[in-house]
Amino acid sequence: MTMANAFGADDFGRLSTMEQEMIARRERVLGPAYRLFYERPLHFVRGEGVWLYDAEGQAYLDAYNNVASVGHGNPAVLEAIGRQAATLNTHTRYLHEGILTYAEALTATFPSELSQVMFTCTGSEANDLAVRIARAYTGGTGIIVTSHAYHGVTSTVAEFSPSLGANVDLGFHVRTVSPPNPNLPLSEIEASFARDVEAAIADLKRHGIKPAMLIVDTIFSSDGVIADPPGFLRAAVDAIRKAGGIFVADEVQPGFGRTGEALWGFLRHGIVPDLVTVGKPMGNGYPMAGLIAQPHIIAEFGRNARYFNTFGGNPVAAAAGQAVLAVIQDQNLVANARSVGAYLKAALETYVGSSPLIASVRGAGLFLGVDVEEDGKPSAIAAARIVNGLRERHVLISASGPAANVLKIRPPLVFSRANADRFMEAFDATLKAIMQKD
Structure with missing residues (x-):
């Protein structure tokens, strides 16, 4: 489990009563080996296309789950x-x-x-x-x-x-x-x-x-x-x-x-x-x-x-x-992965050199990795802040790599340029918020 997906006791109090009860039930019934994503775990009840919806009806842009490759609920x-x-x-x-x-x-x-x-x-x-x-x-x-x-x-x-x-x-x-x-x-x-x-x-x-x-x-x-x-x-x-x-x-x-x-x-x-x-x-x-x-x-x-x-x-x-x-x-989804992936990659590459946190971007199609560094060194902490910052802005990704510092972006193949623009809005806002705190 990477730091981006860590959930600990300090985060428990930030959850609703219903979420706290569900986590307690989960631990009691499923045992200790299962892990939850994000500092504030999510409770999804429905999916459609590139979107996942929580119990309150809030939509989250899914840029991570490749299981539903042709869209949730296709x-x-x-x-x-x-x-x-x-x-x-x-x-x-x-x-x-x-x-x-x-x-x-x-x-x-x-x-x-x-x-x-x-x-x-x-x-x-x-x-x-x-x-x-x-x-x-x-x-x-x-x-x-x-x-x-x-x-x-x-x-x-x-x-x-x-x-x-x-x-x-x-x-x-x-x-x-x-x-x-x-x-x-x-x-x-x-x-x-x-x-x-x-x-x-x-x-x-x-x-x-x-x-x-x-x-x-x-x-x-x-x-x-x-x-x-x-x-x-x-x-x-x-x-x-x-x-x-x-x-x-x-x-x-x-x-x-x-x-x-x-x-x-x-x-x-x-x-x-x-x-x-x-x-x-x-x-x-x-x-x-x-x-x-x-x-x-x-x-x-x-x-x-x-x-x-x-x-x-x-x-x-x-x-x-x-x-x-x-x-x-x-639906020509291989071509869509190529064109939308290239579009998203190019947008992310503009942060290399302009953001002190983004060191490099690589990948192919709709499978991208973004190296996150602080002071020239891989930073799992900064990557976790970006992953969880995006989660708070209703966009889902994860992190991987030996140092847990590589943002893992892997949306369904039906991801569009408009979805990529929404992703970049949240990405930009997240980076700005992190830098302001620093």
């Missing part, structure tokens, strides 16, 4: 879910046209090498399945990730999700590498990242561990949003394959058009992964995820293991996924 997705749920909902062990139609439509958006899909309910499950397949294909167990990566919460996947914190131990078979330095030119960043991966491979082998896979979130969101320069992943992918391992592209956050150039973030790097994992925006809130594979990678696993998921890929999930793909395509 009518086309809701209609498809309701129609199919009222007709039939079983599982993938019966023949069903809708499941096959969706699988064909989904795989058609990938390079031809990636032609088979296995459905799950969550991204965590998809990454867990990727580990099983990688081990079956390579005969190895070693996993390489970036040093602040997040890939999920199952027992297996938590072992290679260092962003969960120091109290969640990494596996003995896991090695971390520093995230790429976005300030280097392409040739240098590509070579540097590949050298780090090669060093991790060598260390695994030195300890008798055969490499199985390199897995990265292709927007490096938890590492602080690193999108550029395109192509820097190629040499690292070559290195893991040369060592007998495979490359897994985690597209749970950058996938489904968010980067504004294509549906999938890995395409910006000119590579074809061995496995791709997807989730979150796949069903616009309906719990669905999956793994897309090159057939020869999953052949050994399929021969020796029976895979089944009661809910993953069921007819309702397939209907939701088909509707999401149709909305993205029919």
